[in-house]
Amino acid sequence: MKPQDTAGTTAGDGPFDSLDAELLDQIRQEYAAADPIPPDLPERIKFSLQLRDLEAEVARLAAREFQPLASRGEEQSRTITFDSDSLTIMIRIDSNGDETVRVDGWLAPPQRREIEMRTATSPLTALTDEQGRFAFASVPCGKAQLIVRPAKDGPSGSSRSVVTPALVL
Amino acid sequence: MDESGPVTVPAQRPDRGARIAGLVGEAKNGSEQALGQLVADLSPLLWQVARAAGLGTDDAEDVLQTVWLRLVSHLGDIHTSGALTAWLVTTTKREAWRVRAAGRKQLPVDEGWLAGVPDQAAGCEELAITDDHNRRLWRALGRLEPRCQELLRIIAFVPRPDYQAVADELGIPRGSVGPTRGRCLAKLRILLADDGLLADDGSGGGR
Numbered sequence: 001m002k003p004q005d006t007a008g009t010t011a012g013d014g015p016f017d018s019l020d021a022e023l024l025d026q027i028r029q030e031y032a033a034a035d036p037i038p039p040d041l042p043e044r045i046k047f048s049l050q051l052r053d054l055e056a057e058v059a060r061l062a063a064r065e066f067q068p069l070a071s072r073g074e075e076q077s078r079t080i081t082f083d084s085d086s087l088t089i090m091i092r093i094d095s096n097g098d099e100t101v102r103v104d105g106w107l108a109p110p111q112r113r114e115i116e117m118r119t120a121t122s123p124l125t126a127l128t129d130e131q132g133r134f135a136f137a138s139v140p141c142g143k144a145q146l147i148v149r150p151a152k153d154g155p156s157g158s159s160r161s162v163v164t165p166a167l168v169l
Numbered sequence: 170m171d172e173s174g175p176v177t178v179p180a181q182r183p184d185r186g187a188r189i190a191g192l193v194g195e196a197k198n199g200s201e202q203a204l205g206q207l208v209a210d211l212s213p214l215l216w217q218v219a220r221a222a223g224l225g226t227d228d229a230e231d232v233l234q235t236v237w238l239r240l241v242s243h244l245g246d247i248h249t250s251g252a253l254t255a256w257l258v259t260t261t262k263r264e265a266w267r268v269r270a271a272g273r274k275q276l277p278v279d280e281g282w283l284a285g286v287p288d289q290a291a292g293c294e295e296l297a298i299t300d301d302h303n304r305r306l307w308r309a310l311g312r313l314e315p316r317c318q319e320l321l322r323i324i325a326f327v328p329r330p331d332y333q334a335v336a337d338e339l340g341i342p343r344g345s346v347g348p349t350r351g352r353c354l355a356k357l358r359i360l361l362a363d364d365g366l367l368a369d370d371g372s373g374g375g376r
């Protein structure tokens with residue numbers, strides 16, 4: 001289909017004019033209303049950027065699964081997997097029923113590392129065992145971020161810290 | 170600002186480029202507040218980039234977080250507002266492709282997750298539309314090829330002074346004497362004119 005283009009106002013190489021600007025403004029308003037950014041997302045991003053570790057590897061969220069529990073009224077258990085170049089981090093989050101959650105985690109390949117759980121309040125730390133397992137028995141609900149640091153008694157040198165995006169527990 | 174010129178730049182502060190470049194410099198020096206301001210200013214654009222790439226809302230949230238975390242180690246290479254916006258848009262697109270390629274759609278879904286998945290074919294009509302003018306705009310957008318829909322959705326959120334830097338990144342041909350309308354916007358105008366929404370007689374259109 002070749003629509004008529006008499007005055008040249010609809011040519012792709014025509015100059016960008018005020019009508020184009022107006023159309024783009026309308027398109028922006030429509031999408032901003034129809035599919036707005038979640039209002040709390042910028043705050044979560046800012047939270048995860050407070051770390052400012054220029055050397056850290058960034059782990060990406062690789063999978064997220066829900067396991068609904070049979071009994072009613074209980075929070076479902078969530079499993080989240082993060083991948084970075086050097087590590088896979090899996091965590092399972094279970095509600096404690098009191099505004100806190102229990103977080104059980106595994107590192108692959110298994111290794112001894114120090115795990116920091118940044119929260120909206122004070123950070124928590126844990127050490128992994130030889131199988132790469134770690135646990136936080138009680139983490140306040142809300143924003144949280146994991147940082148996997150080299151273990152003080154672990155192999156020195158090569159290991160960089162690995163950071164995850166901010167989660168909402 | 171020359172108001173008689175072919176390009177009007179409404180609702181954009183003329184000093185925006187300098188302000189953003191200043192924030193980039195402060196962020197490099199460790200200012201959390203400056204970095205936070207950049208996040209607040211540019212995340213709405215990146216949200217649209219991720220959603221236009223076909224991601225569900227959860228995946229789009231993850232991608233935005235990853236992109237900003239990655240920016241921290243790239244700030245040293247970025248000096249202008251245009252370069253920052255272009256880097257963020259390109260990296261968001263790349264991360265979105267990566268997520269899609271990883272096939273995360275196979276995960277068990279709940280209804281909320283499913284509702285967040287945009288349907289390229291029907292997406293425009295699905296969204297709540299009240300007003301006839303808006304309906305016709307959506308209908309025209311829906312008739313564009315997917316690539317044009319994605320492009321216009323992104324460009325509409327790009328601060329106008331950064332338009333050319335992002336257009337270059339996205340492969341939109343650069344005009345010899347300044348920004349051109351581009352093929353997708355030209356097609357949209359034809360579709361709107363066909364629908365009677367724009368009087369395409371060279372007078373600048375009417376509603």
